[in-house]
Amino acid sequence: MSQIDDSVSSEAQGALDFLAEMGQEFSSTPDLDKTLLKAVHLIAEYVKAEAGALFLLDKNQKYLDCVASVGPVQITGLRLNADHGIVGNSVQQNSGYIVKDVEADPTFNKAVDDKTGYKTRSILCAPMGVKDERVGAIELINKRGDTGLFSDDDLNLLQVLATSAALAILNARMAEQLVEQERLRRELELAAEIQRSLLPNISPEDFPVHGMNLPARVVSGDFYDYYQLDDGRIAFTLGDVSGKGMNAALLMAKTASLLRCLGKAILEPGALLARVNEEVCETVTRGMFVTLVQGIYDPERGYVRFANAGHEPPLVLTSKGEFFTIPAESPPLGISPSLIGDENFPEQEIHLDGGALYIFSDGVTEGYLAMGDELGAEGFKSLVKKTEKKGVFSLLSILKAKILEGDRPLRDDVTLLVVDDNISVKSKRFERGFVEAGPTVSLGEKLMTIRIAARPDRLRLVRRSVEETSKFIGFGKNDVSDIVLAVDEACQNIIRHAYKANEDGEISIEIRKRDSAMIILLRDYAEAIDVSKVKPRDLNDIKPGGLGTHLIREVMDDVNFLSPPFDGGNLLRMVKMIG
Numbered sequence: 001m002s003q004i005d006d007s008v009s010s011e012a013q014g015a016l017d018f019l020a021e022m023g024q025e026f027s028s029t030p031d032l033d034k035t036l037l038k039a040v041h042l043i044a045e046y047v048k049a050e051a052g053a054l055f056l057l058d059k060n061q062k063y064l065d066c067v068a069s070v071g072p073v074q075i076t077g078l079r080l081n082a083d084h085g086i087v088g089n090s091v092q093q094n095s096g097y098i099v100k101d102v103e104a105d106p107t108f109n110k111a112v113d114d115k116t117g118y119k120t121r122s123i124l125c126a127p128m129g130v131k132d133e134r135v136g137a138i139e140l141i142n143k144r145g146d147t148g149l150f151s152d153d154d155l156n157l158l159q160v161l162a163t164s165a166a167l168a169i170l171n172a173r174m175a176e177q178l179v180e181q182e183r184l185r186r187e188l189e190l191a192a193e194i195q196r197s198l199l200p201n202i203s204p205e206d207f208p209v210h211g212m213n214l215p216a217r218v219v220s221g222d223f224y225d226y227y228q229l230d231d232g233r234i235a236f237t238l239g240d241v242s243g244k245g246m247n248a249a250l251l252m253a254k255t256a257s258l259l260r261c262l263g264k265a266i267l268e269p270g271a272l273l274a275r276v277n278e279e280v281c282e283t284v285t286r287g288m289f290v291t292l293v294q295g296i297y298d299p300e301r302g303y304v305r306f307a308n309a310g311h312e313p314p315l316v317l318t319s320k321g322e323f324f325t326i327p328a329e330s331p332p333l334g335i336s337p338s339l340i341g342d343e344n345f346p347e348q349e350i351h352l353d354g355g356a357l358y359i360f361s362d363g364v365t366e367g368y369l370a371m372g373d374e375l376g377a378e379g380f381k382s383l384v385k386k387t388e389k390k391g392v393f394s395l396l397s398i399l400k401a402k403i404l405e406g407d408r409p410l411r412d413d414v415t416l417l418v419v420d421d422n423i424s425v426k427s428k429r430f431e432r433g434f435v436e437a438g439p440t441v442s443l444g445e446k447l448m449t450i451r452i453a454a455r456p457d458r459l460r461l462v463r464r465s466v467e468e469t470s471k472f473i474g475f476g477k478n479d480v481s482d483i484v485l486a487v488d489e490a491c492q493n494i495i496r497h498a499y500k501a502n503e504d505g506e507i508s509i510e511i512r513k514r515d516s517a518m519i520i521l522l523r524d525y526a527e528a529i530d531v532s533k534v535k536p537r538d539l540n541d542i543k544p545g546g547l548g549t550h551l552i553r554e555v556m557d558d559v560n561f562l563s564p565p566f567d568g569g570n571l572l573r574m575v576k577m578i579g
Contacts, residue, residue: 363413
C-alpha cells in the first residue's frame with residue numbers, strides 16, 4: 001500500500017512540477033506564439049504523445065485555428081469550423097474526448113490521414129477554458145509505445161494540463177491588453193500635450209484677450225487661439241469640432257494650425273474662414289464639421305470684426321452693463337464649399353467701447369454644477385456680472401471652480417474666450433495720444449515686407465524696396481521720391497532716437513495696398529516711446545534737427561502711431577492715397 005501511495009505521490013509531484021515549468025514558460029516571454037508552441041511540445045512530451053496541436057477560437061468564435069503543432073506532420077494554420085469534428089465537439093460541449101482506437105470508431109474521418117500519409121491510431125482532445133470563457137482545445141495523436149493507444153488516465157491528465165494552459169493564455173492576453181491600454185494612454189497623453197501646445201500661453205493680466213479650455217476627456221475637440229498681428233491688432237479664434245475622441249482631436253489640430261498659419265497672411269476673417277473651409281472639406285470625415293468664430297480686435301479703437309461659422313452666438317456686455325447676442329450668419333466649416341460659393345463668410349463688426357465680448361462652446365452653458373443643474377445662459381451672465389469689476393482672470397477662475405465642483409465628470413469640453421475692452425486698456429489708448437478714428441479696416445494686400453538691422457548703411461535696401469513697390473502700385477515719379485524720402489527719414493529717426501544708434505536693433509517695414517491707399521507699417525523693438533512728444537518742430541525755429549517729422553507729415557496723407565505691440569516696441573503707420 002505504501003508503494004502505491006508513494007507512486008501516486010510521485011506522479012502528483014511530477015504533475016505539479018510540470019505545471020510549474022509550463023507556467024514559467026508562459027511568464028518568461030512576451031511572445032505568446034512561441035510560448036504556445038513550447039507548451040504543446042511540453043504537453044506532448046509529458047503525456048508521451050507522438051503529435052500534438054493547440055487550437056484557439058477566433059474573436060467571433062466561429063472557427064478554431066491551429067496556432068501551434070508538433071509531430072511528424074505540421075498543421076499550424078489549419079482552420080476548422082468551431083462546431084465540427086472532435087476538436088469542435090470538445091470545445092462546444094466543454095468536455096474531454098478520447099478515441100482509444102480509431103479503427104473501432106466509425107465516426108473517425110480518415111481524410112487527413114489519406115492526405116498526409118500519417119497513420120492515426122488514437123486521439124485525445126481536451127477543451128481549454130476557465131469557467132464560462134472558452135479559449136480553444138488541445139489535441140494529442142497516438143500514444144508512444146507498442147499499442148499507440150491512449151487511456152482514460154491520459155485524458156484526465158490532459159484536461160488538467162489544458163485548464164492550466166487556458167489560464168496561462170488568458171493571463172497572457174490580459175497582460176497584452178494592459179500593455180496596449182498603457183500604450184494608448186501614453187499616446188493620448190502625448191496627443192493632449194500636443195493639443196495644449198497649440199493653445200496660446202497665458203497672457204499678462206492687462207492683455208485684452210484671454211481664454212480657457214477644460215477637456216471633458218484626455219483630448220479635446222474644442223480650441224481657442226489669439227495672437228498679435230504686426231499692426232498691433234489681435235486675431236482670435238474659438239472653435240468646436242463635432243464628435244468626440246481622436247478623430248475630433250485630429251480635426252481640431254488641423255483646423256487650429258490652418259487658422260494660425262493662414263491668419264497671419266489673410267487678415268479678413270470672412271476670407272480666412274472661406275479658405276480654411278476649402279481645406280477642411282477636402283479631407284474631413286463624412287459627418288464631421290467645425291463651428292467657430294474668427295475675428296480681429298483693434299485695441300487702438302475698441303472695434304472687433306469677426307465671422308461666425310455656425311457657432312454659439314457670442315455674448316456682448318456693453319459698458320452700460322447690458323447684454324446682447326450676435327447670431328451666426330453662415331454654416332459650420334466642413335459641410336460644403338458650395339454653401340458659401342465664391343463669396344467669403346459674412347463678417348460683423350461691433351464697437352465694444354469699454355465693454356467685452358464673450359465667445360464660448362456649448363460646454364460652458366450646458367456644464368453641470370455641483371447640484372446637478374446646468375449653468376445655463378442666465379447663470380453664465382450672472383457670473384460675468386459678478387466678476388465684471390474683478391477682471392477676466394476672476395471670471396475664468398470662478399467658472400472653472402463651479403464647473404469642476406463636486407468632481408462630476410464634464411459632459412462636454414468647456415472653452416471660453418474673452419475680448420475685454422475695459423477702462424484700463426481704453427485709458428492707455430488716450431494716455432499714449434492715439435487718434436480715435438472710425439471702425440477698424442482691412443489692411444488689404446501685403447506687397448512687401450523687409451526686416452533689417454538698425455544701421456544707416458542698411459537703409460539703401462529699404463529705399464530700393466520702397467521705390468520699386470511704390471512704382472508697382474502706380475505712383476508717379478514725384479510721389480515715389482516723396483514716399484522713399486519719408487520712409488528713409490522715419491527709419492533714421494528709429495535708428496537715432498529709438499535705438500540711440502545701437503546697431504543690435506532691428507526694423508521691420510511692411511507695405512500693403514488697400515483700395516486707393518498705400519499703407520506703410522514701420523516697427524521697431526526698442527523701448528516704447530511717449531508719442532505725445534513726437535511733434536514736428538516749428539519751421540521758424542532755425543535749430544538743426546526736428547524737420548524729419550514735419551517732412552513725413554507733409555508727404556503722407558495720414559501718420560500715426562498704433563497701439564504698441566504687447567511684446568514691446570513701437571509701431572508707426574503711414575498712409576499715402578493713390579491718385
